[in-house]
Amino acid sequence: MLSQYLDAELPESTCEEIRQHIHRCPPCVQFVESLKRSIDLCHKYSSSEVPRPIRQDVRRELLGAYRKMLSARGRASGL
Numbered sequence: 334m335l336s337q338y339l340d341a342e343l344p345e346s347t348c349e350e351i352r353q354h355i356h357r358c359p360p361c362v363q364f365v366e367s368l369k370r371s372i373d374l375c376h377k378y379s380s381s382e383v384p385r386p387i388r389q390d391v392r393r394e395l396l397g398a399y400r401k402m403l404s405a406r407g408r409a410s411g412l
Contacts, residue, residue: 339365339369
């Protein structure tokens with residue numbers, strides 16, 4: 334929901350809950366700042382050529398790393 338939060342697409346009560354959490358959570362502050370920078374970079378980027386598709390082996394490796402990260406976050410938060 335952070336992208337919707339940054340784009341002001343959520344109800345004000347939800348935004349306030351997120352603001353309160355972020356204010357008390359240094360890792361979330363870092364993550365939100367990183368997300369803001371990523372969004373800003375994406376808005377500034379314009380390519381004249383379409384990138385080639387990702388090779389299947391690279392795609393599998395990226396998905397595996399992503400799933401591993403999600404699993405580690407779940408364990409860290411007690412899920």
